[in-house]
Amino acid sequence: MTRYQVDADALLSATSTTTATIGRLQAECAGLTSQLNALQGSWQGGAASAFQTLVAEWMATYSRLEQNLAALNHALGQAGRQYAEIEQQAAAMFAR
Numbered sequence: 001m002t003r004y005q006v007d008a009d010a011l012l013s014a015t016s017t018t019t020a021t022i023g024r025l026q027a028e029c030a031g032l033t034s035q036l037n038a039l040q041g042s043w044q045g046g047a048a049s050a051f052q053t054l055v056a057e058w059m060a061t062y063s064r065l066e067q068n069l070a071a072l073n074h075a076l077g078q079a080g081r082q083y084a085e086i087e088q089q090a091a092a093m094f095a096r
Contacts, residue, residue: 008087011080018073022066029062 036055043051 006079006083008080008083011076011083015073015077015080018069018076022069022073025066025069029066033059 040048040052040055
């Protein structure tokens with residue numbers, strides 16, 4: 001028999017924390033992107049082209065990070081809600 005112990009409230013709390021972290025990362029990324037775009041606009045030559053390539057790679061990596069964090073956050077929220085519902089259903093079976 002499989003045995004597990006889950007704190008649904010902790011999962012839901014982690015969802016709130018992750019949501020806040022995602023918001024902070026988005027704000028930081030927007031600021032950094034603005035600075036990098038301004039720098040690219042004032043720079044020409046081979047090094048500038050290499051820099052632009054690295055910026056594009058960084059943006060793609062950040063996009064994947066953001067997508068993964070959103071997926072993790074969604075899964076945490078769903079798991080927390082499901083475990084809470086299951087606990088309520090189990091408690092209701094024993095209620096008089």
